[in-house]
Amino acid sequence: GKSGYDHYMLKEIHEQPRSLRQxxxxxxxxxxxxxxxxxxxxLNPRGVQLVACGTSYHAALYGxxxxxxxxxxxxxxxxxxxxxxPPPIGDALVVGVTQSGETADTLSALxxxxxxxxxxxxxxxVVGSTVARESDHVFxxxxxxxxxxxxxxxxxxxxxxxxLLALGxxxxxxxxxxxxxxxxxxxxxxxxxxxxxxxxxxxxxxxxDAYFFxxxxxxxxxxLEGALKMKEITYKHAEGFAAGELKHGPLALVTNQTPVFAxxxxxxxLAQKTIGNVKEVEARDAPVIAVTDGQSDxxxxxxxxxxxxxxxxxxxxxxANVQLQLVSYHTAALLDRSIDKPRNLAKSVTVE
Ligand code: M6R
Numbered sequence: 013g014k015s016g017y018d019h020y021m022l023k024e025i026h027e028q029p030r031s032l033r034q035x036x037x038x039x040x041x042x043x044x045x046x047x048x049x050x051x052x053x054x055l056n057p058r059g060v061q062l063v064a065c066g067t068s069y070h071a072a073l074y075g076x077x078x079x080x081x082x083x084x085x086x087x088x089x090x091x092x093x094x095x096x097x098p099p100p101i102g103d104a105l106v107v108g109v110t111q112s113g114e115t116a117d118t119l120s121a122l123x124x125x126x127x128x129x130x131x132x133x134x135x136x137x138v139v140g141s142t143v144a145r146e147s148d149h150v151f152x153x154x155x156x157x158x159x160x161x162x163x164x165x166x167x168x169x170x171x172x173x174x175x176l177l178a179l180g181x182x183x184x185x186x187x188x189x190x191x192x193x194x195x196x197x198x199x200x201x202x203x204x205x206x207x208x209x210x211x212x213x214x215x216x217x218x219x220x221d222a223y224f225f226x227x228x229x230x231x232x233x234x235x236l237e238g239a240l241k242m243k244e245i246t247y248k249h250a251e252g253f254a255a256g257e258l259k260h261g262p263l264a265l266v267t268n269q270t271p272v273f274a275x276x277x278x279x280x281x282l283a284q285k286t287i288g289n290v291k292e293v294e295a296r297d298a299p300v301i302a303v304t305d306g307q308s309d310x311x312x313x314x315x316x317x318x319x320x321x322x323x324x325x326x327x328x329x330x331x332a333n334v335q336l337q338l339v340s341y342h343t344a345a346l347l348d349r350s351i352d353k354p355r356n357l358a359k360s361v362t363v364e
Contacts, residue, residue, distance in 0.1 A: 019345070019352050020158075020159040020352045021245070025164050028168050028201045028334065030198070031154070031166075031169055033198045034155065035153055035172045035176075040194060041191075045191060046191075047176050047180045049176055051149075052149055052180060055131070057104065058084070059104035060079045060084055060087075060105050061086070061094075061105075061107070061125070062075050062076055063090075063109070063122065065092065065115055065361070066240065067163040067166075067237060068110050068111060068163070068167075069090055069091070070167070070240070071167055071233070074174060074234075074329065075107070075171075075174035075178065077230055077233075078175060082178055084181075091120070098125065104130065105133055106130045106132045106133070107132070107135060108122045108136075109170060109174075110134070110143050111153075112136070112137070112360040113136035113138045113144050114138070114143070122146065126148075131148050131149070133147055133148065133149040133177075134146075134147035134150045134151070135151045136153065137152065137153050137156075137158070137169070151177060153166065153173040155168070159359075160352045162354070164241075167237065168330050171326075171333075172330070175326055176194075194327065196323060197330060200323060208334075210318060211342040212316075213339055214341075214343040215346065216299075218343060221249060222250065222270050223239070223242050223271050224239075224262070224270055224271070224293075225239045226252070226253050227254075228256065230325055231286075231328075231329055231332060234329050234332050235275055238275075238336035239251050239252035240252070242339070245343075246347055247347075247355070255286045258293070266293050267296060268296070271299045271301060272299070273301045275332045276303070277307070278308070279308040287309070290302070290314070291313055300315055301318060302314035302318070303320065303332045304318075306322070
């Protein structure tokens, strides 16, 4: 059942502290400053190609960035494109990221990679799923069953799992720091859930016909995911952009009627660049909602602020995403949408 929540989606959003703990449990050795991913640690990939669809593709984009940060060439591909026109694979490890393990496009991409002689790794939630069975290796994200068509807790667990894999398959100087931020993550998600502020933002912009989301690097997939969730359950137009791309076209759409969610965590050069983009939309009178840990001065340019606790950029992305999940959820609830079963969509897409 829904345990007293109005929708499975809201229940699953609130389950994230627990599902994240499950994903991390017994895989993180904090004292030793290392992760334990079992035999997978021997894979030693010299390159990584991630294939996935929808929300899982956003997780794949995030995962590719983690591998690149560790010096491993890595790229995320939309499985439907990869299946029919794969890039040269070389000796890359091909990683299929799929909650259900049954998505036809992802299966085709993995089969194509296998046909070309690649080693494959399935990152999935469902034990015994087709991807789990067909892949050479499998890593379970352990989020528990997800009923809502909109992926929420499984996305968070995919991001956590990709952190474990990237740490376990590569070597990074900042392993200890990342491990301790992963340990803090479930509690910080709880803090966001306890004092989100997303409902007020949803109410304020309920009449808008279009919502934009911008972010850079690890916050770029979060912007894409924020927009996908919004369109999926509210049926409103929403787009996520790499913040730097705005002025190459999308800025033409920005008016005082288009709220822009800017995901800005930390206060480095990257954050400052995104704040530059925030100023550009502010100059067009667009309402700005800053999703931020309060480290930078982005709040000066924002009409609303959705706060997240201060942490490592990797986990900050997970926290920012929780705020955006809640904005979409409350917007859809106020519009009385069919949140758990949006029109035209299925939980698991088993046709190409
Ligand atoms: O089961 P998968 O992770 O392979 O599913 C991929 C997409 O169909 C899925 O993430 C879809 O985009 C979700 N409904 C998004 O909320």
